[in-house]
Amino acid sequence: MYALGTHLLVELRDCNPEILKDLNRVKDALVSAAKEAKATIIDVSFHEFNPFGISGMVVIAESHLSVHTWPEYAYAAVDIFTCGDIIKPEVAAQYLIGQFESKTPSVVEMKRGILSFDGERMPHKIECAEAAAV
Amino acid sequence: MYALGTHLLVELRDCNPEILKDLNRVKDALVSAAKEAKATIIDVSFHEFNPFGISGMVVIAESHLSVHTWPEYAYAAVDIFTCGDIIKPEVAAQYLIGQFESKTPSVVEMKRGILSFDGERMPHKIECAEAAAV
Numbered sequence: 294m295y296a297l298g299t300h301l302l303v304e305l306r307d308c309n310p311e312i313l314k315d316l317n318r319v320k321d322a323l324v325s326a327a328k329e330a331k332a333t334i335i336d337v338s339f340h341e342f343n344p345f346g347i348s349g350m351v352v353i354a355e356s357h358l359s360v361h362t363w364p365e366y367a368y369a370a371v372d373i374f375t376c377g378d379i380i381k382p383e384v385a386a387q388y389l390i391g392q393f394e395s396k397t398p399s400v401v402e403m404k405r406g407i408l409s410f411d412g413e414r415m416p417h418k419i420e421c422a423e424a425a426a427v
Numbered sequence: 428m429y430a431l432g433t434h435l436l437v438e439l440r441d442c443n444p445e446i447l448k449d450l451n452r453v454k455d456a457l458v459s460a461a462k463e464a465k466a467t468i469i470d471v472s473f474h475e476f477n478p479f480g481i482s483g484m485v486v487i488a489e490s491h492l493s494v495h496t497w498p499e500y501a502y503a504a505v506d507i508f509t510c511g512d513i514i515k516p517e518v519a520a521q522y523l524i525g526q527f528e529s530k531t532p533s534v535v536e537m538k539r540g541i542l543s544f545d546g547e548r549m550p551h552k553i554e555c556a557e558a559a560a561v
Contacts, residue, residue, distance in 0.1 A: 297497060298504060300436070302537060338470045338486055350484045350491060352472055357482065361490050361508070363431060363540065366549065370432060370539045372506065374495070403436060405504045406497065415500065 295414050297406030298356055301382050303371035303389065307396035313362040313369055314345045322392035323358050327351050330385040332358075332375065355380045360389075369393055374405065429548050431540030432490055435516050437505035437523065441530035447496040447503055448479045456526035457492050461485050464519040466492075466509065489514045494523075503527055508539065 312318050320339040327334050332353040339349035345365070351358040356374040363369070371389055375382040383400075390398045409415055446452050454473040461468055466487040473483035479499070485492040490508040497503070505523055509516045517534075524532045543549055 297500070297502070298495070300504075302434070302539070304539065306542065335474050335482070336472045338472050338484070340469050340486060342488070348469070348486055348490060350472070350486055350493070352474060352482055352484055354476070356495050356504075357484060357493055359484070359491055359493070359508070361432070361510075366431070366540070366542055368431070368540055368542055370434075370490075370508070372508070374493070374504070374506070376495075405436070405438065406500070406502055408440065408500055408502055 294404075294407050295409050295412070296404035297408070297415065298374055298376040298404070299382055300403040300405050301373040301386050302401045302403065303373065303386050304399045305369040305371060305390065305393050305395035306367065306398065308367045308369055309394040310364040310367045312393055313347070313364040313367065316341045316347055318392075319347045319360060319362060320349055322389060323349055323351050323360055326385040326388045326392070327353055327358055329388045330373075330375070330381045332380050332385075353380075358385060369395075428538075428541050429543050429546070430538035431542070431549065432508055432510040432538070433516055434537040434539050435507040435520050436535045436537065437507065437520050438533045439503040439505060439524065439527050439529035440501070440532065442501045442503055443528040444498040444501045446527055447481070447498040447501065450475045450481055453481045453494060453496060454483055456523060457483055457485050457494055460519040460522045460526070461487055461492055463522045464507075464509070464515045466514050466519075492519060503529075
């Protein structure tokens, strides 16, 4: 079976809470993770909640990375959804485990867009050369 | 066991390809889905790829909605990640199935942030009253 995308659901437990509260560190970590994985970044959006907690998304040509942090529980939920053969989602996951200093991470991999069951390979994009931000 | 969040992985197959190519329709659908589910929208980011295909994210106070469309395959991958008891992720999923005219949708529900195994309830946010866009 061929899938259009790979989606890693990353549970980062026992992280460093001070990092999870720091908007710039969290944003830099996700942006760097995308670059480490050879992704093409299209847009970045990060937000800080009151009294703490951060949500952020990095839209990439190959789909997206997202993070939601709960500093009060030393926990962050990360999603890394990628398509194509060039990008390495596991590299992004490994990088973030290190950046957030998670002592007990877990990673579950899901395949998205399994549309063919006869071995037919379905290219994920006919052409990805250009993206227009709107 | 108590989870901080609910994450619906929605596979929308056999959609209307013309809708999946239309940036405004896709964006309006996701924004409306978030509102139908009683979410608080923080930020919206949608992008069109060449020759077609749309990626979009709606950051909400309660986490996020995302969509990636493959009009050439009449398929869209949607994620609805929510926290708390007020928001109804299944309402958003049902709404999008209708908006994209998916004939064969599937929804898988994952729990995120299961940190306690002794029945202890862990509130998902100490306070969500304010979000600062950065």
